[in-house]
Amino acid sequence: MKAASHTARILISAVLTLLGLLLATFLIARVVPIDPALAILGDRASASSYEQTRKELGLDRPLYVQFGRYVASVARGDFGRSALTKNPVAQDIGRFFPATIELATGATLIGALLGVPAGLYAAARRGKVTDHVMRALGLFGYSVPVFWLGMMALVLFYADLGWVAGPGRIDTALEDFVPHVTGFIMIDAALSGDGEAFRSALSHLVLPALVLGYFSFAYISRMTRSFMLQELGQEYIVAARAKGLGERRVLWVHAFRNVRLPLITVIALAYAGLLEGSVLTETVFSWPGIGQYITNSLLSIDMNAVLGGTLVIGVMFIAVNLIADLLYRVLDPRAR
Amino acid sequence: MVAPSRRFPPLATLGAAIVVASALIAFAAPLLAPYAPYAQDLAHRLEPPGGAHWLGTDELGRDILSRLIYGARVTLGIVALVSVVTAPVGLLVGCVAGYFGGWVEAVLMRVTDIFLALPRLILALAFVAALGPGIENAVLAIAIVSWPPYARVARAESLTLRHAEFIDAARLAGASGGRIVLRHIMPLCLPSVIVRMSLDMAGVILIAAGLGFLGLGAQPPTPEWGAMIATGRQYMLDHWWVAAMPGIAIAVLSLAFNLLGDGLRDWLDPKQR
Numbered sequence: 001m002k003a004a005s006h007t008a009r010i011l012i013s014a015v016l017t018l019l020g021l022l023l024a025t026f027l028i029a030r031v032v033p034i035d036p037a038l039a040i041l042g043d044r045a046s047a048s049s050y051e052q053t054r055k056e057l058g059l060d061r062p063l064y065v066q067f068g069r070y071v072a073s074v075a076r077g078d079f080g081r082s083a084l085t086k087n088p089v090a091q092d093i094g095r096f097f098p099a100t101i102e103l104a105t106g107a108t109l110i111g112a113l114l115g116v117p118a119g120l121y122a123a124a125r126r127g128k129v130t131d132h133v134m135r136a137l138g139l140f141g142y143s144v145p146v147f148w149l150g151m152m153a154l155v156l157f158y159a160d161l162g163w164v165a166g167p168g169r170i171d172t173a174l175e176d177f178v179p180h181v182t183g184f185i186m187i188d189a190a191l192s193g194d195g196e197a198f199r200s201a202l203s204h205l206v207l208p209a210l211v212l213g214y215f216s217f218a219y220i221s222r223m224t225r226s227f228m229l230q231e232l233g234q235e236y237i238v239a240a241r242a243k244g245l246g247e248r249r250v251l252w253v254h255a256f257r258n259v260r261l262p263l264i265t266v267i268a269l270a271y272a273g274l275l276e277g278s279v280l281t282e283t284v285f286s287w288p289g290i291g292q293y294i295t296n297s298l299l300s301i302d303m304n305a306v307l308g309g310t311l312v313i314g315v316m317f318i319a320v321n322l323i324a325d326l327l328y329r330v331l332d333p334r335a336r
Numbered sequence: 337m338v339a340p341s342r343r344f345p346p347l348a349t350l351g352a353a354i355v356v357a358s359a360l361i362a363f364a365a366p367l368l369a370p371y372a373p374y375a376q377d378l379a380h381r382l383e384p385p386g387g388a389h390w391l392g393t394d395e396l397g398r399d400i401l402s403r404l405i406y407g408a409r410v411t412l413g414i415v416a417l418v419s420v421v422t423a424p425v426g427l428l429v430g431c432v433a434g435y436f437g438g439w440v441e442a443v444l445m446r447v448t449d450i451f452l453a454l455p456r457l458i459l460a461l462a463f464v465a466a467l468g469p470g471i472e473n474a475v476l477a478i479a480i481v482s483w484p485p486y487a488r489v490a491r492a493e494s495l496t497l498r499h500a501e502f503i504d505a506a507r508l509a510g511a512s513g514g515r516i517v518l519r520h521i522m523p524l525c526l527p528s529v530i531v532r533m534s535l536d537m538a539g540v541i542l543i544a545a546g547l548g549f550l551g552l553g554a555q556p557p558t559p560e561w562g563a564m565i566a567t568g569r570q571y572m573l574d575h576w577w578v579a580a581m582p583g584i585a586i587a588v589l590s591l592a593f594n595l596l597g598d599g600l601r602d603w604l605d606p607k608q609r
Contacts, residue, residue: 013449020450024459028466139598143538143591145545148565148583151572159573276455280546284569294458295550298465310455310462317455 007329014322019071021314025307026070030063079308084300089308092293097312098183099169100289103282104274106209111216111274112267118217119224123232124251134221141218146277150211150284157207165203167286174200208285212277216270223266224259231255261332268324272317279313348599354592362408371399373406373559382575392577395567400578403559404585410560411589414475414544414553415537421479426486427529431521433487434494436513445491451484457543464552471560474553478543482536489532493525531604535597538590545586561586 045053054060058069073079079089122134158166165171169185170178174197181188186205189197231237232255240250282291290309297305361368370390377397385392391400433444463477497503497520506516547553548562556563561582568579 016446017450017453020447021454024454025462028462139591139594140587142594143542144587145542145549145562145565145583147546147549148579148586151565151569151579152576152583155572155576272455276457279458279461280549283550294461298461299469299551301465303466306462306465310458313458314455318453321453 007326010322010325010329014318014325017318018315021311021318022071022074023067025311025314026067028310029070029303029307074311079311080304082297082302082305082308084297084302084305089304092305093290093308093312095183096288096290096293099185099287100275100278100282100291100313102169102184102186102205103208103212103278103287103289104271106205107212107274107278108216108267108271110209110213111220111270114213115217115220116224116263119221120228120251120256122221122225123228124247126229131225134225138218138222141215145280146211146215147280147284149214150208150281153207153211154284164207165200167204167284169201169204169288170197171200171204208281208287212274212281215277216267216274219270219273220263220266224263227259227262228255231258261328264327264331265324268320268327272320275313275316275320344603345599347595348603351592351595351597351599354588355596358408358589358592359412361405362412365405365409369399369402369405371402373403374398374557375402382571382578384575385577385581391581392575394564394578395571400564400581403564404561404581407559407561407564407582407585408589410471410554410558411541411544411586414471414478415540417475418478418482418540418544419533419537421475422483423486423529423533425479426483427490427522427525428517429483430487430490430492431494431517431525434491435498435517435521437498441491444487448484448487448491451481452488454481456481456539457546460543460547461550461552464547469552469555471554471558474544474547477547478540482540485532485536486529489528490522490525493528494521497521497524527604531597531600533597534593534600537593537597541586541590541593 051060058066061069077090079093081087082089082092085092118134118137122131125131154166157163170189174194178185178188178194178197178201179192181191186198186201189201228251237250237255240254241247245254278287278289279291279294281287282289283295286292290313294306294309294313297303297309375398377393379397380389380393381395381397383389383393383397389399389401391404394400394403429444429448433441433448460474460477460481463480464473467473467476494517503516503520506520511520544553545562545565548560549566551563551566554560554563556567564582565579565586568575568582572579
């Protein structure tokens with residue numbers, strides 16, 4: 001019963017946060033110093049047609065009514081039309097979304113697969129050289145701008161060394177041969193059995209995913225280290241060591257088991273953070289995802305597109321956090 | 337918070353030294369910069385580092401070192417403005433919530449949590465896009481998304497103070513709620529907020545650089561580091577230094593703030609170690 005009410009609380013708080021996000025985008029749309037009615041009519045319209053248009057757009061209604069209508073239209077998946085691409089924003093986002101997910105997922109995988117062992121190792125060798133090197137790597141990750149690191153990586157690994165493919169998702173020559181099934185280009189290439197396209201897509205993904213993954217590596221390894229240090233100070237670890245268990249077993253089996261749960265939250269947060277971080281990374285790598293869609297729309301003040309993209313990333317952000325919270329509840333035996 | 341007697345961590349000292357040095361460099365920019373930040377010299381454009389231009393020249397032949405030195409003014413100015421706006425707001429929200437409790441606390445902290453759960457960078461982007469590009473709007477946007485952590489910290493501190501005897505004494509002496517928050521609680525929450533701030537400054541620098549990079553922050557020809565990286569992008573394959581140098585400046589300054597914040601936190605709070 002108690003568990004159920006706790007789950008309900010988590011859900012309610014996610015819904016409130018979602019409303020907060022909608023309110024934020026709604027208010028941002030309202031502060032644009034462009035009068036939507038004037039934008040349609042031009043500034044030589046008569047006063048009566050101006051009033052008429054304002055009425056049609058619902059601008060004469062109280063703000064809370066306008067907000068209600070806004071929420072309703074977003075819930076229907078209607079984000080308006082993009083001034084730049086002339087398509088409905090929802091349709092644009094559907095096209096760009098898979099690329100962002102592909103990049104963020106690849107990056108989180110890299111960050112988690114490297115970050116967790118690194119944090120574990122650093123905790124086990126606390127105060128030694130390895131620990132300091134890991135910490136320095138982590139601190140650097142917290143300090144360097146992601147778009148800059150991306151550019152430098154492109155110069156070095158693509159232009160100079162030629163180890164990876166350059167900007168974009170796949171070689172342009174191959175682009176039209178990959179059938180559009182899921183929108184995830186690697187999956188589509190694999191499904192069609194096109195080995196060359198798959199390799200090209202992979203080679204394009206590696207560098208941006210590594211650059212972005214480095215940031216989640218910094219975060220994940222740092223958190224793993226501090227969780228592990230907390231566990232290693234517990235009495236059951238002393239008992240396990242006193243029993244004569246090998247250090248590897250103490251670390252991986254005893255301590256790590258208790259660290260897994262909080263790590264789920266950390267990795268989820270890292271993933272949510274990367275969805276956001278992808279905005280700047282995609283620009284550098286010409287990665288055709290939501291981030292690039294937003295940044296392209298920014299300068300032409302295509303607010304429908306900007307706010308639609310913001311909403312989608314914000315919703316993903318909230319959803320990932322919610323899933324992590326719920327997963328934690330399911331996996332933690334104390335919560336059942 | 338008791339004044340600790342332990343030695344101040346050396347890395348934090350290094351961080352503090354870099355921050356102070358950058359502030360001095362920014363302050364004395366006209367004296368230190370070898371060239372004027374806007375002086376174009378088209379005969380010597382895109383020259384590699386070395387010789388007359390230690391860090392090379394950009395696409396208009398402007399001296400990159402001089403532009404970095406003047407750029408410190410822009411970046412530190414943004415950092416200072418954001419702190420001046422956000423810290424008092426966060427402090428006030430947190431202290432009022434912590435001291436008064438009840439529904440005031442519930443509402444204020446709910447709002448804080450909502451702000452904390454939203455993606456910062458992307459909301460800041462949307463704000464600036466709506467308000468129009470420029471430093472003032474960038475500062476405003478960063479401030480709007482940056483105050484919640486301070487409110488959290490200040491609330492946690494003021495919760496422990498709420499039932500302290502000296503607060504009861506002040507209340508019995510007839511002090512109003514407003515006076516107690518402003519004069520007795522807020523000053524005591526300040527140290528934790530300052531620690532949190534130095535940890536946050538690196539993030540502010542990175543967001544500001546990101547906005548500059550996307551063309552939403554300082555406008556050309558202002559020597560802002562993020563914007564400098566953006567122009568360097570066109571030339572990066574053959575003239576890497578144009579984009580590389582400002583990035584190094586950003587990394588060094590935000591690393592310094594990170595070292596300082598980490599050290600301060602460890603120093604003041606032994607539990608974190």
